[in-house]
Amino acid sequence: MDIVAKCVAELGVQSAIEEKIDLLYDRLKEEQESGGAQGLNALLPTISIFINYASTRPKLTSALDWLRDTRGIESRDDAMWTLATLTLRQVVETGLAKHAEDAEKVTAWTEMRDAIAATVDAIASNSPAPVRDSASVGA
């Protein structure tokens, strides 16, 4: 199981991603087009909100434990950022699959996938400490 699938399984949010993919698409696009934050910073707050809705306290705690045990991520901010980034990757993949017939959405999902690719690769390659902007998740 790759790290994205493992993250989503720990959080228990896959079925919610599939159920809410249209809403997630709308919210992510709104954030991108709002003229506020750019790139990941524009997308992660929505994913953080989603995790807080679709997961549960025991599952989120388990996911934080998993990150601490397997990747040494102790900081809550760093851990939430990592979980949101990995979940976003799964949201994008789900969106690409669900909206394969919609060219406009495929373009948008592809742009999001490109925007997060390097960061997800960095996490997947087990860099010791992900480089992040702490404002991107919680602020």
Add this chain to the structure above:
Amino acid sequence: MTQAPAAAEIAVTNSAPYERAGVAAVPWSDVLTYAPALTPDSVEVIYRGDAVPSQVDAIEKTDDSRVLIFALPGVPGGDEHYREPTVSVVVRAKESANKVPFAQKAENTGNGVRLAGSVLDVWLSVAARPWNDDRKWFAGAASTVQVRKHEFLDVNAGFAWEGHDREKRAMQIDRVRIWRPPWDDHEPAHCDFPLHDQDFELIHFGVGPVRAWCTIASRKFEFEFRDLREAQRRAYNCRLYRTISIFADSDFLFEELHVKATPKGFSGPGTLAFSARYFMSAHLGLLPEIRRVPKIPDWFGIGSDMPPRPGYGFATDAHASTCSNPPPDFPRPDDDMHKGFEWETGAAQKIKSVHLFRLNVSPADIADAAGKTWYLHLLKPLRARVVGEWRERRA
């Protein structure tokens, strides 16, 4: 030389060591002692030559419950022990017909009361079953708390994941506890009175330039104890009274509590010491962070890293227990356990509490704000007292 209209002088003390704005109040009956010609609906408070926001509220709908409350823009730092007044103001008959505009609103909705200011908009249910369904546990709860038009208790319902949480509510006192006297060997040593499932009564409400407010009273409950003098059991008929205010431009609600006690067939005090247990059901993230300083058990803050970072702060002048999240025996599914919060005040005959609601605030900052709010409004509030008749001398 001419004599000015009847007026009274009020001394105000700021016990903080720096200048600050604030609200102070005096019993209206004290004003009338020195200025009996004044009428509550036509007075003004003068500070440094200018009229400041003021109003007279009959908080329990009786003449003797009237208070004059006023807001001062800046009071210099003064005596930390309240021994010396810092400034004085004058209350007099209103000389201008101009009405001061204000943003506060107070509205009786039938099954509750809406209080709104420029920041907060709160709907407080007096009914235990406000929606006429099978849920009858909302008495005395604020089931809507909007911060600048955003619902605080379910901040991301706007994302329409599932719609609003039907159980959301804040500021609910779901239980009052009264202790038996030490000579009463009846067990347990205290009596608990659940209040969440029986209607409160809206006693009175009002609005003015200083605040929007309401007073609600719980159902009657009977407190029984053993009388030391006559070696027999006695009882009081009791009601919890809550006066809740939103001040102009404030992001908190201020609450004053007491239990009014009526002795049944004997003479006794009119108030009893009690503690109040608060309950809140709010989505503040799956892992909200509760910050409390055990050595100053008068306030705490609850913050979240979930956007838009909601923060709730509580402060009281009667101490508060730790905040449980979830409460013991929380009767909701595991998926909702993060939404339940419960804490209890210490015992006192009169309790003041503050409920602070903010968005886009860190856990550290909401805790800091709760502490400051406690200091300004509960530990070191502006204090006022009527000191005498005021006779303005004019050349």
